[in-house]
Amino acid sequence: MQLTFQTTSPLQAKADVLVLPVFKTGKTLNAGWLSKLDKALSGALLKAAKKVDFKAGADASFLFQTWEGFAFDRVILWGLGEAEDLCPESLWASATKIARKVSKIKGVKTAAIAWPALPKKASVEAGEAMLETLAKGFGTGVYTFDEYKTEDKGKTGLTKMLFFAEDAGASQAKAKQALARGMGLAEGINMARDLVNHPANTITPEGLANEAKKLGKFSGITVKVETEQAIAKRNMHLYLAVSRASKNRPRLITLTYTPPKGTKLAKKDPIVLIGKGLVFDSGGLCLKPGASMETMKCDMGGSAAVLGLFKALEVLKPARKIIGIIAACENAIGGDAYRPGDVIPSKSGKTVEIINTDAEGRLTLADALSYGLEFKPEFMVDLATLTGACVVGLGDTTVGTFANRDDLRQRVLDAAETAGEDFWPLPLNKKLRPQLKSDFADLKHTGARWGGAITAALFLQEFVDDTPWIHLDIAGPAYSSKNQGHLPKNGTGVGVATLAELVR
Ligand code: BES
Ligand code: MN
Ligand code: ZN
16 A cells, blocks of 8 residues: 655545545535535535535535546545534444445545544644544555455555645644554554464464564564574473474564664563464363353454554654564364363463363463563563453453552543554452462463453463563454444454554
8 A cells, every 4th residue: 555645635636536625614615625625516516415415414425527637536425423422432443334334436546635624622632643543444444355365356446645734733743753653553453354364274373473574674673583492492381282282383572662762761671562463263171162262263362463563663663662562373183282170380380271272372372471570571461362251241342441550540431442452441349369279370360251351361461570560362353254434344453552552
């Protein structure tokens, strides 16, 4: 996708289609570019829009054919609803829908996207944030995945987007930066989607490590990949136990982002981001039934989000040191598989009695969290497709959020809101902790069925000492059964946008 930023009038846009966003302000539509364009079209545009009762309500759109002599063949009026009803999430979702619509119009290769005159009381920052969301929304909205198709390949026509931001309220330089950030985010999010959509016969632990290594070519990012001997040296025995039965051997991936020299805050303790990296979860000996296993290539969605964030760092360049950790492996079956009843020492020294081999994610994460502590982080964030229970509780579009610090939880919830992602707090309820007591080891790794997302989080908490930490259960929104809001069907890239906002 080629992206350019232009400072001329969008009415001169050389494009197949001009997308013209329109706020609903009382009864009138004609503000900003719309009235200018309507004048150029001798009033035909608004007359036609009126005929079909286009009122710029949220998500309403109206396609109009221009005529000979115009720089663009078509105009789409894109309804944004009332300005005060718009939030980052709804704008992202709306941009996604209009981008999909535009990319499906036959023959459309180049789209020009204008920006409406903002309401008078809107701040400059609001204008910039909206431009960023606009670029993020279009950049992710045109996402498709047809890597493995030999027919119907490359169906999406859109190859070029021209952004015009004259009325954005921001200076041209600032507007350009906002668009670049939005596009950088979109690339990170789309990368995370790709990683999830690739099947487990491509994204093996080694395959995932190879994708991570590609990020090492950006300045400021280094990537280290370790194999079994090194993992054993680190005493990550829980992680190794989960990895044991698969022919695809584990890879421990560590990414380091160092901010540009002289940056304020560069010397502060790093932020550690950990992503669950189960390239496939069969359930192990406690084998999943076929229907539940079908989508388990998505079980590396947490690590995809971490890698997507690192991709976006190329553009965002935050002033903080960031460490990414992925304990990549496959939960398979075989004569060498770990079993219920096994007692295994963790990296932290605590021993764990295995109850259900399908609760493998928390085992790999426990050792990854202990490893994360070695970086003496200011705080740690883990993202994991961890429990079906979280999906039962919150639905499949919401991230469950557990933290051992109230202020960190609030920071992350605020970041999610600004980023337009749906996060909701859940409790680390101490009353459920006795469920993790074992007769044979220091800990059992699962509790009862009820509150399963909470006991999983309580298990993880055992491995973070007193370090500020937040656990994000993304089992629901990491992989979607249909397009919903800005989440596309299949891999969604959930988490990237919030992490980006957080590290910024
Ligand atoms: N990867 C699954 C959780 C999951 C479920 C992710 C649905 C995405 C969609 C995880 O490893 C798992 O199997 N969890 C078990 C835990 C149970 C055995 C305690 C679950 O949630 O059923
Ligand atoms: Mn599992
Ligand atoms: Zn799993």
